[in-house]
């Protein structure tokens with residue numbers, strides 16, 4: 575009697591333990607499912623915010639490079655930023671608004687990306703050892719991505735703040751004076767390399783990861799395309815920066831004076 579009672583007690587205990595093991599396993603499985611879904615959504619958000627930033631940067635580089643055509647072309651583009659052709663008068667606040675949106679995207683993109691970066695010296699050492707053993711260019715590209723991303727957090731923030739706080743100070747002479755007389759060119763030089771390398775590598779890794787358009791199978795072609803795009807925007811950026819520096823040197827003695835296009839001067843003389 576006693577033995578059967580104690581054995582049935584033991585049986586109940588074992589049953590209880592097995593039950594709680596089952597619950598724990600179901601819970602941990604759903605936890606894994608939930609966390610991996612979160613990780614995937616964060617990856618999507620990181621990719622989409624990065625893509626929007628990249629498209630912004632490419633458009634921005636082309637617009638800023640209008641100085642290579644002429645001072646008038648840059649003048650027209652800068653007035654366009656201020657909405658002159660829509661509202662008939664300049665509204666620099668539009669530039670400030672774009673700056674806020676771009677800054678928010680940058681913060682979202684940066685915070686999501688931070689979760690994958692080495693967070694201590696030990697992790698960083700482990701990654702370097704792994705990369706040295708692995709000897710794969712894509713692993714090294716990831717490190718380049720982390721370093722350029724870190725640089726961008728500071729330099730892009732400084733530049734965006736400048737655009738946000740002085741939105742009406744954009745134009746052929748205003749920009750050239752800022753770059754040369756106010757010595758902003760070293761910041762732009764580093765920012766240019768950081769943003770173009772970061773954007774090119776980011777797009778390459780994203781296309782490879784999600785395997786869009788069957789591109790994951792053409793790693794070599796994808797690498798060539800990435801280098802060509804990065805090279806194009808680096809050369810365009812360097813030529814643009816050189817043009818602003820040249821104009822800044824020529825305009826140094828009149829720094830602060832704003833550019834007036836010929837058509838505007840003619841209008842003033844013959845109203």
Ligand code: HEM
Nearest residue numbers: 638672673676730737744749752762765766769811814815
């Ligand atoms: C609303 C946001 C932005 C506006 C309105 C803006 C506007 C401008 C303007 C007008 C210039 C010409 C120089 C000057 O006037 O100082 C310039 C240069 C530059 N900007 Fe931006 N920018 C913005 C955001 C960004 C961001 C987010 C990046 C990179 C992460 C960036 C990278 C650069 C670089 C590298 C240059 C130097 C140009 C070159 O070397 O060709 N800009 N920007």
